[in-house]
Amino acid sequence: MSRKALLSLALAGLLPLTAQALDRQPSVDGAKVYFIGLEDGATVKSPVLLRFGLSGMGVAPAGINLPKTGHHHLLLDAELPEDLSQPLPATEHYRHFGGGQTEVLLELAPGEHSLQLMLGDYLHVAHEPPVVSEVIRITVE
Numbered sequence: 001m002s003r004k005a006l007l008s009l010a011l012a013g014l015l016p017l018t019a020q021a022l023d024r025q026p027s028v029d030g031a032k033v034y035f036i037g038l039e040d041g042a043t044v045k046s047p048v049l050l051r052f053g054l055s056g057m058g059v060a061p062a063g064i065n066l067p068k069t070g071h072h073h074l075l076l077d078a079e080l081p082e083d084l085s086q087p088l089p090a091t092e093h094y095r096h097f098g099g100g101q102t103e104v105l106l107e108l109a110p111g112e113h114s115l116q117l118m119l120g121d122y123l124h125v126a127h128e129p130p131v132v133s134e135v136i137r138i139t140v141e
Helices: 003-019
Strands: 032-036 048-055 069-076 094-096 103-106 111-120 136-140
Touching: 032 111, 048 069, 048 111
Parallel strands: none
Antiparallel strands: 032 048, 048 103, 069 094, 069 111, 111 136
């Protein structure tokens, strides 16, 4: 068998590992994430100060595997991914606060925006059950 064929077979064997669901960390019953001082329907000016609240669990940076902890993720003009067993992607619509940050000053374009928080574990995976805020909509002038 050629070297190329062997390499192809070896790589094909790894594919199931990349698509495999990760074990989700348990959340605490009643844990909540929420925005502090920003209500659904608010009209704001950019830059917008977003403060993240968490009750029932603790904040820990990404990469630190401690029970009953996680770090904030901001979903900006995006919905929760269908498969919460995979790490949340890092894009302009899925903002990671893996340093344990609990606020951000964010430049937003004028218009309507949807915001939602999700607590992710040390690998950026949603807890089981997921700890997510309600979606709020704001208008930036």
